[in-house]
Every structure is written in structure tokens, then in C-alpha cells.
Amino acid sequence: MNFTWLRSGPAGQPDWPLPREGVIWLLNFEGESVLTWRDGSRRQVRPGSMCCLRPAAGKGLASAARLPGSDHDCLVLFFPDHWLQVNLQTLRPDLPADFRVVLLGPAPLLPMVSRPLDPADKV
Numbered sequence: 001m002n003f004t005w006l007r008s009g010p011a012g013q014p015d016w017p018l019p020r021e022g023v024i025w026l027l028n029f030e031g032e033s034v035l036t037w038r039d040g041s042r043r044q045v046r047p048g049s050m051c052c053l054r055p056a057a058g059k060g061l062a063s064a065a066r067l068p069g070s071d072h073d074c075l076v077l078f079f080p081d082h083w084l085q086v087n088l089q090t091l092r093p094d095l096p097a098d099f100r101v102v103l104l105g106p107a108p109l110l111p112m113v114s115r116p117l118d119p120a121d122k123v
Helices: 081-094 097-104
Strands: 002-007 023-030 033-037 042-045 049-053 061-066 073-079 112-116
Touching: 042 049, 042 112, 049 097, 073 081, 081 097, 097 112
Parallel strands: none
Antiparallel strands: 002 073, 023 049, 023 073, 033 042, 033 061, 049 112
């Protein structure tokens, strides 16, 4: 597992090298980003939200970039597949169904799930 803390930087520029295997978990506190998949579909990551995505799912994640116009504050966590299987398998029944599929498989049809940050997520 590794992480990156992103604070303001040039908008429209990639924020991190995009891994191809494993899961990326974003806790987006401030600012907006856009994720673009190779099939052209796009998902916006709004301020005050978290999302879990599998970059290799579907057509594959092509890019991740901040949108201009505001400061950006985001924690990016990367979990390799092996780490997820070893550490989360026993928690499988307790995970919300949509997150469980992205985290532990089988390969999801939707490569990303998101929800607003809870107050506990911000501590």
C-alpha cells in the first residue's frame, strides 16, 4: 500500500502515475478532479467525496486531472490486489456491496463507486 497527499498544483495536469493493477481510493477534501477512461467516459470527483476505483476495470483509466478554479486537497491511497486479498478477505461480509465488488472482485462493470465524505472520514 502507498499514499500520496495532493495539495494545490497546476490544474489539468496528471496528479500521480496511474497504476494498472489494484485499487485507488481517493478522499477528496477540496477541489474537483475528472477521471477519464479509455472509452471516453468521464467521472467528476467532487469536493467532500470519496471514491474507490479499479484503474484496469472496463476500458481502463486513461487520465486523472484536477479541474481549474480552486485549491485542491486530496489523499490518494493505492492498494495492490495481493494486499487487498490478504487484509480484507475476512471483512468481505461487512463491506458495502458496491465497494466490496471494486475492492475484492469479481471485476466490476462500473470501475468506480463514490459517496460523500462522512464527518469521521475527515478526522
